Amino acid sequence: MDRATDMSDTDELLSIRAAELYYEENQTQDEIGVILRLTRWKVGRLLASAKANGFIRIEIVHPRARRLPIERRLRESTGLTDAIVVSSAGVSSEVELQSRTAQAAADFLTSLRPIPRTLGISWGRTLHDVSLHLKQGWAPGVNVVQINGGVSLHQRTGTAASTAVTIAHKADGSATLLPSPAVFERLETKQAMEADRAVAGVLDLARNAQAYLFSAGQADANSALVDSGFLTVEQIDDLVSRGAVGDVVGRYIDANGRIVDPELNERTVGIQIDQLRRAPLTIAVISGNDKHAIARAVVRNGLCTVLVTDEDTANALLQEKDTL
């Protein structure tokens, strides 16, 4: 990697001295010229070269700070409609970064125009976070529909349902829950469930939502599907060995966006992956160092049109593009 600008050694040193006086001491280029015995134009050029060589680092340190240049590069290289990248400047923990990402997703939802009448959502820690960051009255009435099953087997039933209810409540809208486990053990049970008028109606609503909001899980033992008891660690290991990188709306996909285990997929309740591919507005919220692989799979295979993520994940995505 070469220097942006060729510079003599003494000029480089001078540019640093000038930068110190300019940025730290708020001196004018004129004044700096007097101090360093240079014309003010020379000082201007030195400062420009210091910037060009990357010696001047400007960071916006704030929980709501985004990285617009990275967002732009992501949009350009992936064809995403929109990309929201939160800055990791000054974060001390992964949790904090995920909170920032959730906040950004909430901000994005709030500023979304036109406001979707029906919003399909998945569930999980990330979306729950988003729901908490939304402000009361963020939208004037939205019907929130669950797009995949989530009634937990041994946890309190709250998690999944409360996310939908909270988002809807804060929008002065209504929530339509999908009263079903994420995965059935037997295909027949699942089919029977789907045949039920009420459930079928919810699924129909889910399939016709104007917008989707979902997260994704890394394929490992910490998955929400394991936590909730729908899958065992052994099952996950098996999926991983068959190429799974993570799950989207409860369905495990590989790096190419393909369903890893069609039989398992059949037993999973909710909209299909292809539904996301065809939808005009699908917002994925993915943050954390262990989610780079699944984020890549989601973005590369057109599963979302909008990605809300953190700086590190975004950079990882861009990195791959470069080395293609």
Next chain:
Amino acid sequence: MDRATDMSDTDELLSIRAAELYYEENQTQDEIGVILRLTRWKVGRLLASAKANGFIRIEIVHPRARRLPIERRLRESTGLTDAIVVSSAGVSSEVELQSRTAQAAADFLTSLRPIPRTLGISWGRTLHDVSLHLKQGWAPGVNVVQINGGVSLHQRTGTAASTAVTIAHKADGSATLLPSPAVFERLETKQAMEADRAVAGVLDLARNAQAYLFSAGQADANSALVDSGFLTVEQIDDLVSRGAVGDVVGRYIDANGRIVDPELNERTVGIQIDQLRRAPLTIAVISGNDKHAIARAVVRNGLCTVLVTDEDTANALLQEKDTL
């Protein structure tokens, strides 16, 4: 600690959005005004408040970068004639930071006016580093005089002498070495040594140097005096238990700048601490996290008029001043 400027929550968020467009996307305040539906004056004010609240962090990332505001605060709060503080932005190791400090000391020496005809120096890793960073021809002839004994007992004799010789050589000047151990075991031997015409002459020269350049060592087992075999770890432990924080020109002092062990001090060859206190130009080069205590002792007790150090050490010094 309060906010610099009171700001409503929405204004704070706007100031971040404005900052992103201004600093990351190089938009003009006018253009930002159009995007955010604000007047350009409002944008200017938002940017100003973002700065005032510390959301904008500007760092100069370069091995030669200094921290002028810290230097100024150090000068003001300690009465130092000059303070050179190197930035720790982007350093990955303590060694790198010490190298930066040594470079800064070399830079300071090079730009020193008037050029001292005789320069008294101590020895050690730090000063050796400084000698290596000096450029050939940094000064037109300087007589470099060793101000404390340093002929090692069991290492190759090089270390101490080579520092002096290198500094002198690069200035097209001459080096006057003090051919003596740092510490004698018996007072009589030391006195006999000092009585020798040659040695007495060197000491006389040392006492009359126009400027002094020295470093300082933390009082612990890694001390150069232990390395060189002049003191044992047990002796250091004893000194520490009696309040020693470190050594300057081979002499151990406590936080108040007092000699900790007068008897040991008597057996130590070189100029006295008081000589430094009286000299008009004494340059101390001290860097590293374990040298905060000795740096404090040196500065607080007027042992140097110029301090060359790193950002962290400087901040530690300022911290204490605040809590006085």
Next chain:
DNA sequence: GGGATTTTTGCTCATGTGAGCGAATATCGG
């Protein structure tokens, strides 16, 4: 060494930006 080419320099000019100041607006206390 000297002419050609590139780089650097000093400058004009147009634009961007912060200080300062009334006018408008919001906030508060009675």
Next chain:
DNA sequence: CCGATATTCGCTCACATGAGCAAAAATCCC
């Protein structure tokens, strides 16, 4: 509810700064 006070706003003006350009200097190459 209304007058008093504080805050914010829009604007003028002066200054700081980057773009662009011709002259000067340095470098290259025969």
